Amino acid sequence: MRSIVIVGYGMAGARLAEEIRGRDTENTGVTVLGAEPHHAYNRILLSSVVGGGMTPEMVRLHDAGWAGKHGVDLRLSTTAAGIDRVARKVTLTDGSTVDYDALVLATGSRPWVPPCEGLLVDGVLAPGAVAFRTLDDCARILAASRPGAPVAVVGGGLLGLEAARGLAGRGNLVTVVHPVGHLLERQLDRGAGQVLAARLATLGIEVRLGVRAARYVPGDGLKLDDGSHVPADLVVVSAGVIPETTLARDAGLTTDRGIVVDDSLRTSDFRVHAIGDCAQHPGTVSGLVQPAWEQAAVLADLLTGARPAARYRGTPVVTRLKAKDVDLAALGEVHTEVDSPDAEVLCLTDPARGRYAKLVLRDDRVTGAIVLGVPDAAATITQLYDRGIPAPSDRIALLLGRALPPGATVAHSPADLPAATTVCRCNTVSKSQLVKAWRGGARGVAGLATATKATTGCGSCRDTVSAIADWLASSEEGTS
Incomplete structure (x- = not known):
């Protein structure tokens, strides 16, 4: 039996394991190493957890029985310490090893902490400062934020603004500190950034642009480089991410900003692949789920032999801000x-x-x-x-x-949507696929999500999927 080891149990690694099992249940052994203690969850929806619209259970991608049911050797709270490419072994932090025929690095990325006096103490965020990246981070943020308390968010990118909106929705007095002259400078031009800042102001979020956090004092807040002060009982750091390439680099694989891969998602070692945030492909925008899941589908085709000619050519992405009322x-x-x-x-x-x-x-x-x-x-x-x-x-x-x-035609109702309309971009699910799944027995949003994976990406299609489910249900009632 061929052995595939996946290092990383985030959204990319979890999806790859699913895709492999969907193609091969007998000839391939799959081992997944997850550094976190949790089963896979949707990182994109964490702002909804902070905002109170979702619970941690609602953003889970896998339940506790998923691995056993699908014959996957899942090891939680397990970190890879090194790769022996000659012996084809992954060494774990406890000293044990895992053999592989094919190795996939889905190590994701880690938060970048901007230079700011007092923010890091011995390499760790100081008390009262929390990164916004994981489910445990959400728990720390919620434990430290109380309604009415001032909160500073360092970073005006997608995650920073989503965290800010979630905290403002809980009653916190939120100030976003962003070093560039307008928000979301990668995704927006200046005009759009200005309108977005004005819109956020109506939702109780103050935005400080073109300034940097110079000094952090726990319990007091941030001193900015223009001499001004932002009071904050809690500082949420969401200033960007760095692809996690340490394991690959130490193993002698070619790295740049990320782990360099080709259209077969191979690294400089043909037995080692990389997908998701840690991978650097010329047609990929990092930090988004759609490219990672498309990569997982291509790599599963290649690793199982289901489609040997499969290649990843890049993903034309649509970026959405997952923030309530925006x-x-x-x-x-x-x-x-x-x-x-x-x-x-x-x-x-x-x-x-x-x-x-x-x-x-x-x-x-x-x-x-x-x-x-x-x-x-x-x-x-x-x-x-x-x-x-x-x-x-x-x-x-x-x-x-x-x-x-x-x-x-004008789509005032799901009935008006053309059958070929893509409803869920993250998973490339069309209206016709949702209808087919419904006719196959899937019911409600949960049933359609299980059958097609619609709504399990960024979540922006949930309202449309819900409307389609309601329309299909009423259509059945009308014919009964």
Whole structure:
């Protein structure tokens, strides 16, 4: 029996184990090493745990019996200490070893802590400062934050803003400290960042831009590099992540920002692969679930021989901010200027209502967009981007969410959605697949999620899946 060892039991490693077992249950032994004590959970939904909208149990990807049921040797609270590539063994921190025929590194990433006096003590975050990365981090944040207490969030990226929104929803007085001149600078242009900051202000979140945390005093807060002070009983650090490459680098594998992989997701050793946040592929944006899960599907095809010609060519991603009362999607060429000579760029700004829409087109195809506060437009533009079909000629209607792709109808209800519409981008689940799963016996959102994995990624499709489930249920009642 061929032995596959997966180092990492996060979203990428857990999905790979599922994908392998879905293709091969007899000829492949699967061992998964998880550093955390928990069974796999959806890291993307942690902001909902902080905000109180979900419990830790609700974000679990696997229950306690999953590994036994699927013949997976799952070892929790287990850390790999080294790789012997000649003997093909992984050494664990307790001194034991695990043999492999194929090794997959799904080691993810670790929080980056910006230089700030007093924030780190002997390499560990000082009392009153917590990173925002794991389920245990959520527990620490909730234990340290009480309603009405001031909280500072260091970092105005996706995770930082999601943490800020969750804490503000619990009644904390939240201030976001971000060193760049606008929020989400990787995903948004300056105009969108400004509108987003204004929108967050209406939700009780103060934003301090273009300043850095210079000194941290536990129980007092942060002194910023402009001399000002942010009071904080709790400081949440969410300033970015660093791909976890230590194991690979110590084993002599080629690393750069991450572990360098090719289209077969192989490292510089053909028996060792890498996927997820730790992997560096030219077509991948790190920190998002969709690329990791697409990589898991390709690698499972290769490792089991189900599709030997499978290759990972990259993922055109749509970034969404998972924060209550903030509807934001960004995709493709977000930084193309309005006066670009080789692209058609339209932009509408309505800061008073928290709306911003930017559209970038080339040869009538959507190649980039930022859509804030206009969910109907976001859904339509994402469809156009995914399918690569010409955009409607009425661009203003498109930006306002009043235009649909050619041949589509106004989707006021799930019945109006075309069958080919992608409902869950993270798992590439279409409306027709949901309908097929329903007809096969899946019921409710939970049943459809189990059958198709829809809603188990970023969670932004949950409302649509719920509406489709309600529509299918009412359709059955109407014919009974």
